[in-house]
Amino acid sequence: ADDAMYRVKRDQEPRGASERVPAAADPADELARAVRDGEMRVVYQPLVDLRSGRPTGAEALVRWEHPVDGLRTPDRFLGLAERTGLVVEIGALVLREACTQAARWTAARPDATGLTVTVNVSARQLSAPGFTDDVRAVLADTGLAARHLVLEVTETALMEDQETAAATLRRLRALGVRIAVDDFGTGYSSLAYLSRFPVDLLKVAREFVSRAGEDGDDDAITRAIVDLAGTLGLLTVAEGVETARQYEFVTALGCDLAQGHLFARPVPAEVVHAILTGVEGTPRPAGAAPSPAV
Ligand code: C2E
Ligand code: MG
Ligand code: MG
Ligand code: MG
Numbered sequence: 001a002d003d004a005m006y007r008v009k010r011d012q013e014p015r016g017a018s019e020r021v022p023a024a025a026d027p028a029d030e031l032a033r034a035v036r037d038g039e040m041r042v043v044y045q046p047l048v049d050l051r052s053g054r055p056t057g058a059e060a061l062v063r064w065e066h067p068v069d070g071l072r073t074p075d076r077f078l079g080l081a082e083r084t085g086l087v088v089e090i091g092a093l094v095l096r097e098a099c100t101q102a103a104r105w106t107a108a109r110p111d112a113t114g115l116t117v118t119v120n121v122s123a124r125q126l127s128a129p130g131f132t133d134d135v136r137a138v139l140a141d142t143g144l145a146a147r148h149l150v151l152e153v154t155e156t157a158l159m160e161d162q163e164t165a166a167a168t169l170r171r172l173r174a175l176g177v178r179i180a181v182d183d184f185g186t187g188y189s190s191l192a193y194l195s196r197f198p199v200d201l202l203k204v205a206r207e208f209v210s211r212a213g214e215d216g217d218d219d220a221i222t223r224a225i226v227d228l229a230g231t232l233g234l235l236t237v238a239e240g241v242e243t244a245r246q247y248e249f250v251t252a253l254g255c256d257l258a259q260g261h262l263f264a265r266p267v268p269a270e271v272v273h274a275i276l277t278g279v280e281g282t283p284r285p286a287g288a289a290p291s292p293a294v
Helices: 002-012 027-036 078-084 086-108 123-127 131-142 155-160 162-175 191-196 206-210 216-232 244-253 269-276
Strands: 040-049 055-066 070-072 116-120 149-154 178-184 201-204 235-238
Touching: 027 055, 027 078, 027 086, 040 086, 040 116, 040 269, 055 086, 055 269, 078 086, 086 116, 086 123, 086 131, 086 269, 116 178, 123 131, 123 149, 123 155, 123 162, 131 149, 131 162, 149 155, 149 162, 155 162, 155 178, 155 191, 162 178, 162 191, 191 216, 201 216, 206 216, 206 244, 216 235, 216 244
Parallel strands: 055 116, 116 149, 149 178, 178 201, 201 235
Antiparallel strands: 040 055, 055 070
16 A cells, blocks of 8 residues: 555656755755655564563564665654654554554464554654544554554653643544553653553663663662553563563563564564464574564
């Protein structure tokens, strides 16, 4: 569907090859061109259920396939996308592509009730009027049941316009979509807001996980987050698990899910499809050779 969309846009604005990468283009123009020309890609990092060891879904992560540089990670362009507002268009492309893929996973895996795709939502998207309608339309178009979609927001996005954010999250929840707070512990971390916003999952920020078992204060924070989540009935995801020690630590604390290089790096759609539908070996901490990073 996305390819078709790009093609339509390209047909409307035919561009010669020499025009594609103008020398010394303004970075904002260059990013706008890239979005228009269909250079945004989506890769997927599996999430693993820490009790069963099975992959239960994947997080969609945007990449820019730059014609000269190759794949660029979001740290190279997401700030500019935020400032120019292009992040709204990029986010819409990622959402549609991710739901398209997830509809394939759920069709291919018989026990797919718990299978989820996780999509990052920027503050700009969250506050845009009609975001809920966009999500509803994407679910309808792709045939993905809402229970398979998790939207990730940051604490900062929630805090920017609390009333609007809370209202939008309630509408999304009413659709059956679940909400995760990304990088939990790095933003305001006002515990009070967790009761104000309808939230289903907390993702423990990588900076806490990465020092697991090494720093008493970080460990105490991680433990407090997991305990709090349990009390509030929320699931926890440990982000950025890289070592067996971190894996053992977050498992012992009672985290529900984990993602990180120990299990799998972000991979293209075909690879995550194979992982999630059982064609490729289950990512387990022991043994699984790291997939090539993208
Ligand atoms: P995030 O949502 O917290 O995503 C997790 C990031 O941590 C990803 O970086 C992932 O590749 C990286 N990561 C995962 N496991 C490990 C690990 O074990 N070690 C280390 N060192 N890193 C790990 P990535 O893909 O570069 O994305 C960076 C951030 O860009 C994301 O952080 C998210 O905030 C943002 N982002 C990515 N895709 C999108 C998108 O489609 N829309 C929006 N609005 N933001 C996005
Ligand atoms: Mg995220
Ligand atoms: Mg995160
Ligand atoms: Mg992050």
